[in-house]
Amino acid sequence: MASRNNILVVEDDKLLSDLLLRKLGGSSYYVMHARTGEEALEILKDNKPDVILLDILLPGVDGFEVLRQVKSSPILKQIPVIVLSNLGQESDLEKGKELGAKKFLIKATLTLDDVVRTIESELSAQSEEMPAETDSKALRDSA
Amino acid sequence: MSFLNLTPADIQAISFGFLFFVLAIAFFFLVTTAYRDPIARRYATLALFGGLINLFAFLYSTTDDLWLALLYRTVSQAFSIPFIAALILFSIVVYEKFKPANKVMRDIAYALVAIDALFLLPFLSDITGTNYLIGKLTESPAIQLTPEAGPYLIYFIGFFVVAVLFSFFVMFLLWRTGKSKEARIMGLLMILALEIPVMTRLAGYGPWYGYGANDYVSLFVTFLTGPIFAFGVTYAILRHQLFNIRLIATQVFIFALWGLLFFRVLLAPTLTDALPDIALLVATIVLGIFLIRSVLHEVTQREELERVSANLRDLNETLEEKVAERTGELADEKIHVETIIENLPVGIIELSAGEVIERINSTAEILLGITREEVTGKKVAEWGKEKAYQSLAAALSAKPKEERESAAEPLPASGSAELTITYPHEREIQVQRLPFKLGTRKGELVLIRDVTREKAIERSKNEFITIAAHQLRTPVSGLRWVFNILRSGELGKLNKDQKEVVESGDARAAEMVQLVNDFLNVARISDERFDYQFSKGDIHPLVESVRNGFAGVAEQKGVKFSATVDADVPEFMFDPEKISILLNNLVDNAIKYTQKGGMVSLSVSKEKGGIGISVTDSGIGIPKEEQKRLFEKFFRSRKATQMFTDGSGLGLFITKSVVDNHNGTIVVHSEEGVGTTFSVTLPLNPNGKPE
Numbered sequence: 148m149a150s151r152n153n154i155l156v157v158e159d160d161k162l163l164s165d166l167l168l169r170k171l172g173g174s175s176y177y178v179m180h181a182r183t184g185e186e187a188l189e190i191l192k193d194n195k196p197d198v199i200l201l202d203i204l205l206p207g208v209d210g211f212e213v214l215r216q217v218k219s220s221p222i223l224k225q226i227p228v229i230v231l232s233n234l235g236q237e238s239d240l241e242k243g244k245e246l247g248a249k250k251f252l253i254k255a256t257l258t259l260d261d262v263v264r265t266i267e268s269e270l271s272a273q274s275e276e277m278p279a280e281t282d283s284k285a286l287r288d289s290a
Numbered sequence: 291m292s293f294l295n296l297t298p299a300d301i302q303a304i305s306f307g308f309l310f311f312v313l314a315i316a317f318f319f320l321v322t323t324a325y326r327d328p329i330a331r332r333y334a335t336l337a338l339f340g341g342l343i344n345l346f347a348f349l350y351s352t353t354d355d356l357w358l359a360l361l362y363r364t365v366s367q368a369f370s371i372p373f374i375a376a377l378i379l380f381s382i383v384v385y386e387k388f389k390p391a392n393k394v395m396r397d398i399a400y401a402l403v404a405i406d407a408l409f410l411l412p413f414l415s416d417i418t419g420t421n422y423l424i425g426k427l428t429e430s431p432a433i434q435l436t437p438e439a440g441p442y443l444i445y446f447i448g449f450f451v452v453a454v455l456f457s458f459f460v461m462f463l464l465w466r467t468g469k470s471k472e473a474r475i476m477g478l479l480m481i482l483a484l485e486i487p488v489m490t491r492l493a494g495y496g497p498w499y500g501y502g503a504n505d506y507v508s509l510f511v512t513f514l515t516g517p518i519f520a521f522g523v524t525y526a527i528l529r530h531q532l533f534n535i536r537l538i539a540t541q542v543f544i545f546a547l548w549g550l551l552f553f554r555v556l557l558a559p560t561l562t563d564a565l566p567d568i569a570l571l572v573a574t575i576v577l578g579i580f581l582i583r584s585v586l587h588e589v590t591q592r593e594e595l596e597r598v599s600a601n602l603r604d605l606n607e608t609l610e611e612k613v614a615e616r617t618g619e620l621a622d623e624k625i626h627v628e629t630i631i632e633n634l635p636v637g638i639i640e641l642s643a644g645e646v647i648e649r650i651n652s653t654a655e656i657l658l659g660i661t662r663e664e665v666t667g668k669k670v671a672e673w674g675k676e677k678a679y680q681s682l683a684a685a686l687s688a689k690p691k692e693e694r695e696s697a698a699e700p701l702p703a704s705g706s707a708e709l710t711i712t713y714p715h716e717r718e719i720q721v722q723r724l725p726f727k728l729g730t731r732k733g734e735l736v737l738i739r740d741v742t743r744e745k746a747i748e749r750s751k752n753e754f755i756t757i758a759a760h761q762l763r764t765p766v767s768g769l770r771w772v773f774n775i776l777r778s779g780e781l782g783k784l785n786k787d788q789k790e791v792v793e794s795g796d797a798r799a800a801e802m803v804q805l806v807n808d809f810l811n812v813a814r815i816s817d818e819r820f821d822y823q824f825s826k827g828d829i830h831p832l833v834e835s836v837r838n839g840f841a842g843v844a845e846q847k848g849v850k851f852s853a854t855v856d857a858d859v860p861e862f863m864f865d866p867e868k869i870s871i872l873l874n875n876l877v878d879n880a881i882k883y884t885q886k887g888g889m890v891s892l893s894v895s896k897e898k899g900g901i902g903i904s905v906t907d908s909g910i911g912i913p914k915e916e917q918k919r920l921f922e923k924f925f926r927s928r929k930a931t932q933m934f935t936d937g938s939g940l941g942l943f944i945t946k947s948v949v950d951n952h953n954g955t956i957v958v959h960s961e962e963g964v965g966t967t968f969s970v971t972l973p974l975n976p977n978g979k980p981e
Binding site: 162166170173204233234238254259260 | 752
């Protein structure tokens with residue numbers, strides 16, 4: 148059964164999130180949206196998205212903290228996290244990588260299509276790398 | 291022989307004999323003791339002639355032969371001539387030793403000597419019996435004290451007086467007008483020891499004219515002359531520091547012996563009686579001379595020894611002074627260097643090979659909250675967990691990155707480690723270890739720098755860049771995405787005009803992003819090497835990412851783009867982030883300024899000086915006159931401006947800065963309408979240290 152992949156978009160900027168939601172929603176994904184780090188963590192308590200699109204500079208709990216919590220949770224740590232930020236310093240990239248982000252994208256240098264392409268490649272890599280995981284998920288979904 | 295029964299002739303004979311004896315002793319005394327001294331030599335000459343005068347006068351008294359007696363007396367008087375000459379010249383020599391004689395004085399002296407020499411003629415004539423100066427002798431010398439005075443003798447006596455007065459005057463001048471104390475003493479000395487005895491001796495001419503022959507005046511004067519003369523000589527020798535008690539004692543002893551034997555010989559009734567004494571006298575003279583010479587030799591040697599030892603002492607003192615001086619200088623130098631070390635803003639701890647703290651400067655004390663009294667001489671391992679030493683222990687146990695080993699002197703510095711200490715205050719410090727080797731002494735200098743402020747600045751700068759990046763890029767990103775969505779037609783298909791407007795809007799938004807990126811890079815690199823992070827690495831991934839990053843753009847533009855790395859390119863030291871900026875800038879420019887159908891290639895190869903990176907395009911080219919200014923901040927080529935009105939003029943400035951901070955070089959070859967090549971050469975190690 149071809150299930151719609153769940154994506155969590157964590158983005159505080161209204162214009163950007165609107166555009167992202169519009170784009171992704173139209174591309175056969177089920178999209179959840181969080182405006183703050185707290186909101187994201189709240190959502191993650193009950194949901195296990197297939198990909199997380201994560202901004203770094205957020206009001207309150209920042210993206211790095213969200214990333215750290217995700218990666219330290221046994222349930223959530225397998226979820227690929229794509230950092231989508233406008234920070235681009237070496238130190239930020241390193242920090243993101245250290246914390247376990249799959250990709251570190253800089254918004255200003257990307258088009259929305261690039262974002263969609265990255266998500267798709269992440270998802271397909273995920274299903275190749277972790278067939279067992281996908282199987283169990285499929286099992287659970289069918290159940 | 292009772293003294294009171296002496297006849298005047300006896301008295302005269304004794305006085306002549308005594309004077310001869312005194313002068314002979316003085317002569318030997320001076321010759322054996324002070325022959326090196328020119329004044330003493332002239333004094334000896336005077337003593338010699340004076341002695342001869344008295345010897346022949348004495349001989350006169352000892353003979354009954356009238357002719358021989360007259361000859362003796364004539365010869366005795368004739369010796370007055372060299373005596374006078376010696377006296378005059380001696381005065382001048384002594385005077386000139388201290389001050390130059392004026393011309394008049396010299397002329398008078400030479401005139402007197404010439405007149406003196408003229409008197410030799412009548413004396414020589416008198417020997418043949420002319421009686422010009424020395425008159426007849428009619429009675430035996432035992433009765434007639436002197437021959438009769440010749441008619442011209444009075445002139446000779448007058449001349450003698452003039453000569454003595456001249457000599458006296460010269461010495462008087464020296465005494466009264468001498469510049470130095472020594473000169474004045476010498477003048478007085480000569481008057482006492484020479485002029486006065488000679489003057490008193492002039493009284494000896496009394497008997498020639500019938501005065502003083504029959505009383506003891508002559509005897510008294512004679513006996514006065516001798517001691518004065520002897521006193522003068524002794525005093526002169528003392529003044530000249532020629533005195534040596536052993537030598538003098540020897541001489542006095544020998545001369546006394548000679549005198550005694552001499553008088554015994556003279557007073558012997560017959561020659562046969564005198565023979566033993568003569569033999570003894572000869573033996574005494576010979577032995578005496580040997581004795582005096584040997585003592586003199588010894589004295590000379592000792593004097594030499596004393597002189598040498600005095601020299602040595604002087605030398606030693608000088609040496610000691612020099613050593614003291616040098617030691618003082620060294621001590622000053624040490625204080626100087628220590629003061630510098632003490633006041634350096636870098637904390638310094640010197641460790642011996644056994645990890646014992648040898649010294650520590652005040653910056654380190656303050657930074658680590660310790661005092662040198664507490665820690666010097668102690669082993670690093672002894673600190674334990676005491677709070678007061680925790681910062682010291684942390685600093686000393688910090689393991690700098692990429693430590694290297696080498697036997698070279700000085701040993702190369704290892705990398706630095708950064709850590710945060712909390713005692714006595716919270717500070718961020720940078721620790722660097724410098725191993726050193728001085729002769730057999732090995733150790734390590736631990737340099738501790740307080741980088742709290744630097745770190746704070748770095749943090750605030752990063753914060754600024756973060757905020758700027760976010761605040762500037764986010765809205766532009768939004769704009770670009772809006773244009774993206776509109777272009778994609780997802781929100782409804784656009785007509786041709788709409789699409790054109792949207793596309794140019796997107797292009798402007800893209801330029802805006804580039805501009806913001808450039809500004810951020812300039813802000814980041816403006817601190818020079820402050821935040822350059824060099825590490826040894828492979829350039830492949832960077833080139834790969836450039837290839838991937840620009841493939842789309844190039845294709846869109848219709849430009850053929852290739853990026854290659856030669857297989858033999860080794861790993862080298864560079865800052866990946868900065869080199870990435872460099873590659874992006876060069877390739878971005880190349881593609882931007884190359885028209886459709888052109889080509890752009892990036893190639894990395896191994897070169898003699900390190901790593902060569904070259905970016906070649908077949909673009910519009912850069913006018914020759916503008917090539918020099920290419921790397922200036924905000925500079926934009928005229929042609930480039932025609933092609934794209936926007937652009938920050940920062941890209942190549944940033945590129946150049948990155949190259950400079952890698953100690954590399956960048957050159958540009960460009961021809962208008964043909965293309966441009968930027969060639970960058972980077973050393974394998976930007977710090978220039980051999981691997």
